[in-house]
Each structure stands twice: as C-alpha cells, then as structure tokens.
Amino acid sequence: MKYTVQIVGVGGQGVLLASMVLGNAAMRSGYKVSMSEIHGMAQRGGSVLCTLRFGDDVISPLEATGGADLLMGFEPVETCRSISLINKNSSILMNLDPVYPSMVAAGFEEYPDIDNLVKFVRSLSSDNLMTIEATKIAISAGKAVAANAVMIGAVAATKGFPLSKNLLKEVLLETVPEKFKDLNSKAFDMGFDAMSNQNPL
Amino acid sequence: MANILKKSEQELLLGNEAIVRGLVESGVKFASTYPGTPSSEVGNILEEMSDKVGMYFEFSSNEKVAMEVSAAAASSGVRSFVFMKHVGLNVAADPMMTLAYAGIKGGMLIMSADDPSTHSSQNEQDNRYYSTLALLPMIEPSTPEEAKDMIKGAYEISEKLTLPLIYRTTTRVNHARSIVKFGNIIDTPASGHFVKDDKRFVNIPAYARGNRVRLLELYAKAQELSEVSPYNFIEGSGEIGIITSGVSYTYVKEFISDISILKLGFTNPLPENKIKDFIKGKKAIIIVEELEPFLEDQVLRISGQNQLAVPIYGKRTGHLPRAWEFSPDVLKGIKNIVKVKDMPIPLDPCTIKLPSRPPTLCAGCPHRGMYAATKKAVGNQNVVYCSDIGCYTLGVQPPFNAADFIICMGGGAGAAGGFAQVTDQKAIAFIGDSTFFHSGVPALTSALFNDHKIVMVILDNRTTAMTGHQPNPGTGRHYGNVNTDAIDVEKLVKGIGVKFVETIDPYDVKGAEQVMKDAMAFDGVAVVISKCACPLELKKQKLLIPKQCVVDQDLCIHCYTCLKMIACPALIKKDKKVEVDSTQCIGCGMCANVCPKNAIKVKQ
Structure with missing residues (x-):
C-alpha cells in the first residue's frame, strides 16, 4: 500500500499543521512516512504545497506529477493551480472559501468566480470531487483558524482514505494547544459530518 | 517544532530537526551560523535549546565569521558545527580553503544546505565542487533519517582525518520529513585548549607548502575510508547500474525497478575501486544526480582510466536535466534504458485565468512606507535601485518596482558605488539591518573611502526577518545565557564619518519622503536609517499594540492613493470602495499618512 496526499493552500491556513497531523497519524498506523514542504516565503502570503506520502515502503519525499491519490485544497484558486498533481482516479477535497491574493485585494487582478472553478474541476473529475466550506464551518464552530481541523x-x-477517524482526531488534539482543544474537536466533527452528509458511504 | 530532546524511540522529523538531533547525539559542543534557508530552522532550534545540552551556539555576523569561530573551536579540540545555505559558503570559502591546510583537532562539520530550483535563493550553485576545490571529504544524506545518522559517522571520519568535512544537504532533505529513530547521546569536552603549532596553524608560504602536501596525503587516506564506507553501498541487481546520491536516490529506489544501485553517501573522494567494480560487466550505467554532472564526470574519468567500455548515461548524454531539482518525473528521461514505474496521466492544467499569489510584504510592513517615500522623493529622476537579500527584496514587485540590481548579501551597497561612478544615475542602495552587519559595513566604508555619492537606506526592522526572525548585532543577544547590548546603527555610521545620517520612522511616509529628498541632494555619502520593528516579530513577542485603520467612506474620494502608494494587503478594494481587512490590519497608519483627504483614521 502506498498513498500520496498533496496539500495546497496559502501561508497562514494551517497547511503544515494539517500535514503533520496526517503524517503522525500515518506513523502511528505503522506506515513509513515521507513528506516534503516548501517553507520560506510562505509566511509572506505565498502559496504553500506539502506532499505527504505513506505506506509499506515509501522513501521519496516527492510524488510524480499526476500520481497523488488525494488533493486536499485549502483554497479554491490554489486547488485549481495544482490540479495537475492528480489524475482522473484521484480524490479531491476542495475548500470553497477563498483567501484573496494581495493583488486581488488591491483591485489590480480579479479573483475568478468560484462556481466556475468548481465547474472546471468537476468537468475533469466529476465523481471524485468533494467540496466543503471549511472556513464558514470553522467560524460557526468558533473561530476561522480552525478551518484546518475542519x-x-x-x-x-x-x-478510501486509509487513516482512521479516531486516530486523526486523537493526533489533532495532541498537536493543538490545550486551550484550543474544544474548538478543534468541534471543528473536526463538523468537518467529518459535512463530508459524510455529502457522500453517504 | 518537535521536541528533539524527548525520550522517544522515534519521531516524524523535519530534516533540519533530525540534523539537530544528530548534533546532540554526537555530543557537539559548539555551533555557529548565519541564517539562510534551507538551513534556517537548525539555528532557530539551537537558539532555543543548545544550552540545555551544554552546547555553545551563536548567530555570527556573517558566514565567514561563523566558519572562523567554529574552526577555532575545532582547533582547540571541541567538536564544532558550522552551517549555512549554499551561497553562504561563498562568503565562508576564504577561511575554509586554508582551514583545510591547517586541519582541526576536534571533529568539525561544515553544512552547506544547497537549494536546487532556487526555492528561496538567488542561484542554484552546486556546492559539491567546494569539496574537490578544498580537498575536503564530503558526506551527503538522502533523507532526514540519514541526515541524523550520518552526522555521528561524519564526526568520526573528521577526527580520524583531522580535517573538517563538508556535510552537504539540499532543500528536499532539510525540508523533508521522515521517521527518525533516536539513538544514544554521547558526551565530548565542552572546552578545549589551543596547542601552539605554527607549522599547521600559521600558513605562511613556507608552512603552507608543507601543508599542501599534508592535505594531499590526508585526501588519499580519505579515499581509502570512502572505499570501505558503509555510506557507499550496492543494492538490488540487474544488468543496468545506477549510480546516485542525495535525494535523487529516493526517486531511483521507489520509481525504478530491476536495477543495481550504487548509492553514494561519501561523495568526496569517491570510492574509485568500488565504482570501477560496479561498472564492470554492466550493460549500461546511468548517473542520477541533481544539478551539475559532478559524479558523472568523475565516473567517466574512472571508466576511461580503467578502459571500461560500458556506456554511461546522464546529463552529458542529454538524458537527464542539469537545471532545477529532480522529482520522480525526470526519470522519464531514462525510461528507454530502464524500467521506470508507470506514471498516471495528470489532469489538464486549469484553463481559467488564476490570479498570481507571489509572496508579498506583510500588512503593516515598514518597508512599504520606506519604498513609498523613496518613490515619491525620486519622482522622475533617473535612479538605480540597488537592493539586497531579505524581505525587502520583495520591493521588486509593483507598485514599488524598487529593485533594479540584486546579486548577493551586501552586494547592492557595493554595486551602488560603481553605478555612482560610471553613470549619471543616482544610486540608492536598500539594505536590511542584518545584511548591513553581514557585509554592508565594508561597502559603506569603501563608498566613503572612494567618495561614491550613494544613498544607503538601512531598512532596520530590528530582526533578521526573512529567515524566521533571528537576532543580529543590531538587536543584541539574549539567548543561551549570554546577554549583549544592541549595536547602534546610527552611532556606527556616524562613527565612521558619514556626514549625512538621518533616522526616520517609515510609518510617517511624508516625513520620510522629505528626508529622502535631502539625502539625494546631499553631495557625498548619505545614510537614511528606516527604523521600525517588524510587526511579525512584535506579534511573536506579544508586543504589538492592537490598533486598526478605518476608512471614513464619506470623506473618501476614491483616488486610491493608499492602494497605489502603500498597496497594503489589509486594504481591500470592493467595487469602488476601499475597505480595511480587520484581520490583517495592524493600524500602522501608513495609508492614513498618505491619504490626501484624511479619510483614514487610526483607532486604538
């Protein structure tokens, strides 16, 4: 077994924390883990990409383009930008809540219509797309920063995601500071429920 | 950040965390650096915990000094570790070249963290050549796990040879994560004694000649160690052999089958006999390595010297690229020679036009104010903006477009003197506080010495921001039980004789504009110090006073001066209106300062 997740988003969204939770959960499940992340400029509002690979025998920190099993998109434009990281059989989890780039905020560039972005992704991979309003759910759970827990x-x-719900939640709650445990626990459950309702198993 | 001192069997560690764990397990007692990505986290972790393991650690003012202090420690018998990004080794190359002649007593590793694909660098130079240039042995890990494990072995080799070793990593090792098994921690002496030995440590020509021969002899010994090193091993079997090192090994191992792999971890000097024996009888050999054909050219030479008629494929044959980092994708270049795993067809790229998302100066970043003021002061005059390495490099972007020439740390300040001399354009050099201490001071003294009429703008944000907020001489030192005073930039500049020195608050954009006009009109070297702490650093230290800018929509005339001049990410244009994103705004008031109608107010 080998499984690759590509996690994309914007600096400050908690992409790296999410990747650590998934990676540690994979380690505790007895898998080998290899990850890669691009730091540095991320703190300055740039795009963030994190590759997480786990399985019986993984060593490469990078995946072939198109080879990922799951694209976890924390931001709609970033999901579309990285769509070639997956293939027609891969799953896509797409947060629909945008983070506007500075040039969009200042009115120099346009942010595309989010419905069109979703339509585009669906046109490539209609069966495997799951959408979620993670930031909105996090706000209703208590705070926007919990979007990564959602x-x-x-x-x-x-x-088909190979890591168990209980383990993921356990590792998440160990990772976040004590005072944010309740918020993250609630956000995690709301994220899980939102997805279960969308995709009855 | 993972607790690398935890009593644990294994942890999922970042390469840089694994490296620190390796230092701890090896009992390293002295470490020094100048921060640079992808090596920066090593320094940040050591700043926090080095004293807990009895290790002395320092951020030196530049890589050259970092090399020298570590060299002295190792020459006194203390295990030392100096680390930097690849271009940092250019700065430290001078001491390194002769340190190789002198050698050391306690083990010493020189970590060069290379950055193929220039994720956060100005070039992608291949520092493996420094090992052949300096005749220093080199070790290259492929994964975080190896990065920890090989440190122990590398110190043993260093001490056996009495030579510093180059420990060469790349971004995909420093910033990869894998499961790292913790080992025992050994102890070594934390203090040493320097025993006078002029023939080794005083490289006057007469002694240097002897040391050159000594170095060649040690290099030959290193060659023998490389031949038997467990870091150079063969695995798998097949008629085709692949010789590989570093992260490239992981791609070969996972994505190519039915081959024999010679994995090299001790990559200078190469195990020539092992390579010769590996090539013999193979149908073909492929060299898989990032950047330059460093291994390939040597393998071609070894093959030639031994008259082996086996075809050797790689960069020289055009099968693999020389530019940019590798990934499993590049292996497609050799799929006609070996069995490369089938790779799925990627989805088509997005056809909808997506907005760009380059890294940008933060909301409330004081550099925005200084750039806005400078642009205004310059107006239509013809200037050359010499910039430097740091957050302020991002001033290259619109609306500032305030970077015309960037080559290296301190390079803008030096180049400004040249532009001032040969052009009729005014040369303005932007340089950060940490960069000023790193290599801006010699450039400034040279400008004074040679009467280059430059304007140097020192963007003093009280930290080394870009690499993750390390302290620098301008902040003073307050970690590892050592406390020192901050060096006053203004006093330093005045002290060396600069006649025009003004310190300004960049949040007062209009005030800064006037000072810049005066500086540009000054007949001589002018220095403007833009002094304002980085808001990210203030946030971290919980010193940021919460304030907010608010736009009075009745007064706003939609001239967008605020957007055009400051372009702060906290200012959002919604239809015609300008609004403030309260989650980003820190209430610095730069936008309010430039608003012609006083329509923006700062609220406590």
Whole structure:
C-alpha cells in the first residue's frame, strides 16, 4: 500500500499543521512516512504545497506529477493551480472559501468566480470531487483558524482514505494547544459530518 | 517544532530537526551560523535549546565569521558545527580553503544546505565542487533519517582525518520529513585548549607548502575510508547500474525497478575501486544526480582510466536535466534504458485565468512606507535601485518596482558605488539591518573611502526577518545565557564619518519622503536609517499594540492613493470602495499618512 496526499493552500491556513497531523497519524498506523514542504516565503502570503506520502515502503519525499491519490485544497484558486498533481482516479477535497491574493485585494487582478472553478474541476473529475466550506464551518464552530481541523475531519470521511477517524482526531488534539482543544474537536466533527452528509458511504 | 530532546524511540522529523538531533547525539559542543534557508530552522532550534545540552551556539555576523569561530573551536579540540545555505559558503570559502591546510583537532562539520530550483535563493550553485576545490571529504544524506545518522559517522571520519568535512544537504532533505529513530547521546569536552603549532596553524608560504602536501596525503587516506564506507553501498541487481546520491536516490529506489544501485553517501573522494567494480560487466550505467554532472564526470574519468567500455548515461548524454531539482518525473528521461514505474496521466492544467499569489510584504510592513517615500522623493529622476537579500527584496514587485540590481548579501551597497561612478544615475542602495552587519559595513566604508555619492537606506526592522526572525548585532543577544547590548546603527555610521545620517520612522511616509529628498541632494555619502520593528516579530513577542485603520467612506474620494502608494494587503478594494481587512490590519497608519483627504483614521 502506498498513498500520496498533496496539500495546497496559502501561508497562514494551517497547511503544515494539517500535514503533520496526517503524517503522525500515518506513523502511528505503522506506515513509513515521507513528506516534503516548501517553507520560506510562505509566511509572506505565498502559496504553500506539502506532499505527504505513506505506506509499506515509501522513501521519496516527492510524488510524480499526476500520481497523488488525494488533493486536499485549502483554497479554491490554489486547488485549481495544482490540479495537475492528480489524475482522473484521484480524490479531491476542495475548500470553497477563498483567501484573496494581495493583488486581488488591491483591485489590480480579479479573483475568478468560484462556481466556475468548481465547474472546471468537476468537468475533469466529476465523481471524485468533494467540496466543503471549511472556513464558514470553522467560524460557526468558533473561530476561522480552525478551518484546518475542519479539513482534517473532512479528510477522515473521504472515501478510501486509509487513516482512521479516531486516530486523526486523537493526533489533532495532541498537536493543538490545550486551550484550543474544544474548538478543534468541534471543528473536526463538523468537518467529518459535512463530508459524510455529502457522500453517504 | 518537535521536541528533539524527548525520550522517544522515534519521531516524524523535519530534516533540519533530525540534523539537530544528530548534533546532540554526537555530543557537539559548539555551533555557529548565519541564517539562510534551507538551513534556517537548525539555528532557530539551537537558539532555543543548545544550552540545555551544554552546547555553545551563536548567530555570527556573517558566514565567514561563523566558519572562523567554529574552526577555532575545532582547533582547540571541541567538536564544532558550522552551517549555512549554499551561497553562504561563498562568503565562508576564504577561511575554509586554508582551514583545510591547517586541519582541526576536534571533529568539525561544515553544512552547506544547497537549494536546487532556487526555492528561496538567488542561484542554484552546486556546492559539491567546494569539496574537490578544498580537498575536503564530503558526506551527503538522502533523507532526514540519514541526515541524523550520518552526522555521528561524519564526526568520526573528521577526527580520524583531522580535517573538517563538508556535510552537504539540499532543500528536499532539510525540508523533508521522515521517521527518525533516536539513538544514544554521547558526551565530548565542552572546552578545549589551543596547542601552539605554527607549522599547521600559521600558513605562511613556507608552512603552507608543507601543508599542501599534508592535505594531499590526508585526501588519499580519505579515499581509502570512502572505499570501505558503509555510506557507499550496492543494492538490488540487474544488468543496468545506477549510480546516485542525495535525494535523487529516493526517486531511483521507489520509481525504478530491476536495477543495481550504487548509492553514494561519501561523495568526496569517491570510492574509485568500488565504482570501477560496479561498472564492470554492466550493460549500461546511468548517473542520477541533481544539478551539475559532478559524479558523472568523475565516473567517466574512472571508466576511461580503467578502459571500461560500458556506456554511461546522464546529463552529458542529454538524458537527464542539469537545471532545477529532480522529482520522480525526470526519470522519464531514462525510461528507454530502464524500467521506470508507470506514471498516471495528470489532469489538464486549469484553463481559467488564476490570479498570481507571489509572496508579498506583510500588512503593516515598514518597508512599504520606506519604498513609498523613496518613490515619491525620486519622482522622475533617473535612479538605480540597488537592493539586497531579505524581505525587502520583495520591493521588486509593483507598485514599488524598487529593485533594479540584486546579486548577493551586501552586494547592492557595493554595486551602488560603481553605478555612482560610471553613470549619471543616482544610486540608492536598500539594505536590511542584518545584511548591513553581514557585509554592508565594508561597502559603506569603501563608498566613503572612494567618495561614491550613494544613498544607503538601512531598512532596520530590528530582526533578521526573512529567515524566521533571528537576532543580529543590531538587536543584541539574549539567548543561551549570554546577554549583549544592541549595536547602534546610527552611532556606527556616524562613527565612521558619514556626514549625512538621518533616522526616520517609515510609518510617517511624508516625513520620510522629505528626508529622502535631502539625502539625494546631499553631495557625498548619505545614510537614511528606516527604523521600525517588524510587526511579525512584535506579534511573536506579544508586543504589538492592537490598533486598526478605518476608512471614513464619506470623506473618501476614491483616488486610491493608499492602494497605489502603500498597496497594503489589509486594504481591500470592493467595487469602488476601499475597505480595511480587520484581520490583517495592524493600524500602522501608513495609508492614513498618505491619504490626501484624511479619510483614514487610526483607532486604538
């Protein structure tokens, strides 16, 4: 067994934390784990890409283009930008809540219509796309920063995802600071439920 | 950040965390660096915990000094570790070249963290050549796990040879994560004694000649160690052999089957006999390595010297690329020679036009104010903006477009003197506080010395921001039980004789504009110090006073001066209106300062 997740988003969205939770859960499941992340400029609002690979025998920190089993998109434009990381059989978990790039915010560039982005992804891979409003769900759970916990909960409910829901939640709650445990627990559950309702197993 | 001192059997560690664990397990007692990605986290972790393991650690003012202090420690018998990004080794190359002649007593590793694909660098130079240039042995790990394990072995080799070793990593090792098994921690002396030995440590020509021969003899010994090193091993079987090292090994191992692999971890000097024996009887040999044909050219030479008629494929034959980092994808270049795993067809790229998302100066970043003021002061005059390495490099982007020439740390300040001399354009050099201490001071003294009429703008944000907020001489030192005073930039500049020195608050954009006009009109070297702490650093230290900018929509005339001049990410244009994103705004007031109608107010 080998499984590759490509996690994409924007600096500050908690992409790296999510990848650590998934990676540690994979390690505790007895898998070998190899990951790669691009740091540095991320803190300055740039795109973030994290590759997580686990399985019986993985060593490469990178996956072939198109080879990932799951694209976990924390941001709609970033999901579309990285769509070639997967193939027609891969799953896509796409957060629909945008983070506007600075040039969009300042009115120099346009942010595309999100419905069109979803339509585009669906046109490539209609059966495997799951969408979620992770930021909105996180706000209703208590705080927008918990969007990554919503995404991890949603991943746990994704068809064919090899790591167990309980383990993911356990590792998540060990990773976040004590005072944010309740928020993250709630956000995780809401993410899981939102996905389960969308894709009855 | 994972706790690398935890009593644990295994942890999922970042390569740089694994390296620190390796230092701890090897009992390293002295470490020094100048921060640079992809090696930066090593310094950040050591800043936090080095004293807990009895290790001395310092951020030196540049890589050359970092090399020298570590060299002294190792020459006194203390195990030392100096680390830097690849271009940092250019700065430290001078001491390294002669340190190789002198050698060391306690083990010493020189980590060069290379950055193929220039993820956060200005070039992708291949520092493996430094090992052949300096005649220093080199070790190259492929994964975080190896990065930890090989440190122990590397110190043993260093001490056996009495030579520093080059420990060469790349971004995909430093910033990869894998499961790392923790080992025993050994102890070594934390203090040493320097025993006078002029023939080794004083490289005057007479002694240097002897040391050159000594170095060649040690290099030959290193060659013998490389032949029997467990870091150079063969695995798998097949008629075709692949010789590989570093992260490339992981791609070969996972994505190519039915081959014999010679995996090299001790990559200078190469195990020539092992390579010769590996080539013999093979149908073909492929060299899989990132960047330059470093291994390939040597393998071709070894093959030629031994008259082996086996075809050797790689970069020289055009099968593999020389530019940019490798990934499993590049193996498609050799799929006609070996069995490369089938790779699925990727989905087509997005056809909808997506907005760009380059890294950008943060909301409330003081550099925005200084750039806005400078642009205004410059107006239509013809200037050359010499910039440097740091967050402020991002000033190259619109609306500032305030970077015309960037080559290296401190390079803008030096180049400004040349532009001032040969052109009729005004040369303005932007340089950060940490970069100023790193290599800006010699450039400034040279400008004074030679009467280059430059304007140097020192963007003093009280930290080394880009690499993750390390302290620098301008902040003073407050870690590892050592406390020192901050060096005052203004006093330093005045002290060396600069006649025009003004310190300004970049949040007062209009005030800064006037000072810049005066500086440009000054007949001589002018220095403007833009002094304002990085808001990210203030946030980290919980010192940021919460404030907010608010746009009075009744007063706003939609001239968008705020957007055009400051372009702060916290200013959002919605239809015609300008609004403030309260989650990003820190209330610095730069936008309010430039608003012609006073329509923006700062609220506490």
